[in-house]
Amino acid sequence: MAAVDLPLPGAGARPGAGPGVIAVDVGGAYSLRVFDAGLACCGVEVAAALRRSTALAVAGEGRGRTAPLNVFVVAGTVTDKLAPFVLRAFQDTPQPRRVLSFGACANSGGPYWDSYCVTKGVDQFIPVDVYVPGCPPRPEALLEGLALVLGSPGEPR
Amino acid sequence: MTGAAPGGGPPARSRGVIALLEENCTACMLCARECPDWCIYIESHKEPVPGHEYGGATDPAHAPAGRGRQRVRNVLDRFAIDFSLCMYCGICVEACPYDALFWSPEFSYAETDITALTHEQGRLREWMWTVPPPPPYDEGAPPPREVRGHIP
Amino acid sequence: MTPEEIIATVTGGLPPAVRCEADYHGVMLRVPAGHWLAALMFARERLDCDFFDWLTAVDEAGEGFSVVAHVYSLTGRHHVLVGTLLPRSAPRLPTATGIYQGAAWHERETHEMFGVGFDGHPHPAPLLLSAGFEGHPLRKDFVLAARAAKEWPGAKEPGERDVPQARRRLPPPGVPEGWRPS
Numbered sequence: 001m002a003a004v005d006l007p008l009p010g011a012g013a014r015p016g017a018g019p020g021v022i023a024v025d026v027g028g029a030y031s032l033r034v035f036d037a038g039l040a041c042c043g044v045e046v047a048a049a050l051r052r053s054t055a056l057a058v059a060g061e062g063r064g065r066t067a068p069l070n071v072f073v074v075a076g077t078v079t080d081k082l083a084p085f086v087l088r089a090f091q092d093t094p095q096p097r098r099v100l101s102f103g104a105c106a107n108s109g110g111p112y113w114d115s116y117c118v119t120k121g122v123d124q125f126i127p128v129d130v131y132v133p134g135c136p137p138r139p140e141a142l143l144e145g146l147a148l149v150l151g152s153p154g155e156p157r
Numbered sequence: 158m159t160g161a162a163p164g165g166g167p168p169a170r171s172r173g174v175i176a177l178l179e180e181n182c183t184a185c186m187l188c189a190r191e192c193p194d195w196c197i198y199i200e201s202h203k204e205p206v207p208g209h210e211y212g213g214a215t216d217p218a219h220a221p222a223g224r225g226r227q228r229v230r231n232v233l234d235r236f237a238i239d240f241s242l243c244m245y246c247g248i249c250v251e252a253c254p255y256d257a258l259f260w261s262p263e264f265s266y267a268e269t270d271i272t273a274l275t276h277e278q279g280r281l282r283e284w285m286w287t288v289p290p291p292p293p294y295d296e297g298a299p300p301p302r303e304v305r306g307h308i309p
Numbered sequence: 310m311t312p313e314e315i316i317a318t319v320t321g322g323l324p325p326a327v328r329c330e331a332d333y334h335g336v337m338l339r340v341p342a343g344h345w346l347a348a349l350m351f352a353r354e355r356l357d358c359d360f361f362d363w364l365t366a367v368d369e370a371g372e373g374f375s376v377v378a379h380v381y382s383l384t385g386r387h388h389v390l391v392g393t394l395l396p397r398s399a400p401r402l403p404t405a406t407g408i409y410q411g412a413a414w415h416e417r418e419t420h421e422m423f424g425v426g427f428d429g430h431p432h433p434a435p436l437l438l439s440a441g442f443e444g445h446p447l448r449k450d451f452v453l454a455a456r457a458a459k460e461w462p463g464a465k466e467p468g469e470r471d472v473p474q475a476r477r478r479l480p481p482p483g484v485p486e487g488w489r490p491s
Contacts, residue, residue, distance in 0.1 A: 079437075080438075080439040080442075081437060081438065081439045083439075104241065104243060104244055107241040107242075107271060107274070108241040108242050108271070109242070110194070110241075110242060111193065111194060111244040111246075113194060113195075113242060113455060114455040114456050114459075114483070115455075116438075116446040116451070116453060117437065117438060117439070117442075117446070120455075121241075121271075123271065128271075130267055130268070131241060131267060131268050131271050131274060132267040133240040133241060133243070133267065133268075133274050134264065135243065135244040135245045137264065138167060138171075138173075138264045140264065140265075141264045141265065141267065144264075144267055148267050148268075148269065152269055183467070184468060185467050186463055186465060186466070186467050189462040189463040189465070190479075191463075192462070192463075195459060195462055195463070195481075196462075197462055198462050199462065199465065200465065200469065201465075201467060201468050201470070202468055203468035203470075229468070231467045231468040232468075
């Protein structure tokens with residue numbers, strides 16, 4: 001079986017800095033920086049999607065951004081114990097930033113909606129711009145979600 | 158990933174979204190009861206079946222003994238699946254006795270508003286047009302019993 | 310060691326109050342609570358079980374809590390389960406961290422999930438539950454409040470709008486009859 005080359009936090013990331021940062025270059029018209037909080041199984045699908053980032057075909061108008069858009073992807077179940085750290089990681093995400101909730105657990109608690117320790121959706125404490133449904137969503141669904149993020153207005157100023 | 162068609166795209170039997178064929182649904186509530194996420198919302202009411210006022214007979218004098226009452230049927234008012242909760246387990250598709258729910262491989266329905274992830278009847282019917290035909294039977298398999306002419 | 314050898318060693322080395330059972334998994338020692346540490350020490354030293362795998366509790370509805378530890382011998386390649394039964398009113402055991410250091414986190418989790426106390430534990434702080442959580446979630450009488458709070462879509466009858474309400478409604482799965490959040 002071929003070894004899988006998963007993206008690692010790039011040079012310049014401080015140890016323990018938080019989620020890995022992957023730069024996604026989309027043909028020069030716009031670029032995204034994806035901060036993946038891969039909390040559970042959905043994190044594997046995000047890693048699979050971002051490996052193929054050079055093949056990202058984004059439908060929608062390019063915005064000609066000069067600064068990259070920072071997308072904070074929450075992929076996986078958010079437990080009540082972990083929620084403050086997810087919030088910290090979101091607050092550390094530099095502007096301009098968007099939040100993409102990936103998978104049923106991050107959207108609404110998903111299969112663990114009735115659990116005693118699961119936060120029912122990451123939108124309970126951070127503002128979410130795009131929700132990608134699935135359990136887990138396909139890697140292609142993340143790329144479609146990122147396309148939707150590019151058109152989203154972001155947090156109200 | 159595994160089994161993807163050459164050139165990309167999900168395999169035909171992958172679980173992307175659930176489609177509803179409303180004509181087959183009798184509002185029996187089995188899918189809503191079996192769903193582990195409680196994400197299927199059904200509302201229905203009863204309506205009399207025209208032409209069956211007396212259990213099939215046209216006047217009370219000829220009604221079958223003990224069964225001369227108005228036939229009623231369930232009419233679906235609302236059938237919604239909340240895909241923000243759905244875990245794509247397929248229990249509803251398997252539990253449905255009337256084959257009203259189908260898997261479709263479509264996966265691009267991300268939204269900016271979480272309430273838009275609850276798909277109502279109209280949208281669930283739209284997914285029906287993306288449901289692939291069932292896979293062919295294996296060689297040597299017995300013929301399907303539900304096809305006319307095959308029942309011995 | 311084969312199961313027969315283990316049983317023979319146990320019968321020779323531990324008091325008769327310790328019962329030994331063997332099945333295709335391995336050997337299970339059922340010990341009274343007073344012999345808990347002695348049995349673990351015996352497993353470590355006489356049965357060569359140097360690898361501590363897990364410790365957890367089972368809520369045996371009528372009888373109390375049974376606490377089970379799974380230890381393994383890397384040289385002999387045999388599994389041993391050590392189990393004891395604690396009364397529901399006072400579930401306390403001495404800590405096993407003196408024998409197996411790896412039991413520390415398992416005992417913390419068992420304490421917060423079942424309410425089983427481990428005397429002498431070096432750091433009995435909550436492990437997985439958030440601060441301020443009340444109750445012991447893995448006890449059988451702990452109800453998942455979300456199931457009582459959310460209206461069960463399956464409670465409706467087919468053709469509900471026109472069905473008289475006299476029929477008794479099905480309770481949602483997982484919520485005991487008449488339970489209300491306190």
